[in-house]
Amino acid sequence: DTGVSQDPRHKITKRGQNVTFRCDPISEHNRLYWYRQTLGQGPEFLTYFQNEAQLEKSRLLSDRFSAERPKGSFSTLEIQRTEQGDSAMYLCASEASYEQFFGPGTRLTVL
């Protein structure tokens, strides 16, 4: 058990719907990362938070994606108007001493 939790573990939605995922990092970890992993690929960086500040966003994070970490604790990732290409595993990680601890991920399927 890495201590990072994600909810839900699985989400099936229809194209065009909005979805929101939650990540609870290990407490006292100031840095939080979101990654996306598609079938047959390694995880790809999406965005990074230092406390509540979103400091870096990948070009993979289109305008339909938004992430927040309102109080520097848990984080949410929202995808608006989902597309079939959004189907993937969304991973969250929190960091201490340059070591990232990953949650189990949320698997999104867009029909």
Next chain:
Amino acid sequence: AQSVTQLDSHVSVSEGTPVLLRCNYSSSYSPSLFWYVQHPNKGLQLLLKYTSAATLVKGINGFEAEFKKSETSFHLTKPSAHMSDAAEYFCVVSDPGSGYSTLTFGKGTMLLVSP
């Protein structure tokens, strides 16, 4: 820009035989390098990390990796495979020079262990 190439998409070994998973990296800075393992339906777990200390790094479950700057390689080895080692393995590079550590993952190597 940093990148990682995992040279084999699949590696098959018999239980009790050595494991070698190959990784080459490219980085503009002195990188940190990691190996993560992903078992089905489980989160990524750190096996070991190199952060410019000893070039031979020992990790969990008997795995180790050697950083070779001249070859830009960071291959993962284990003397004797166990059935429970069957999983997907990711080589990862990070450039912490920016003050945070965005990880760049390879495409993964699936390790298959037969009895």
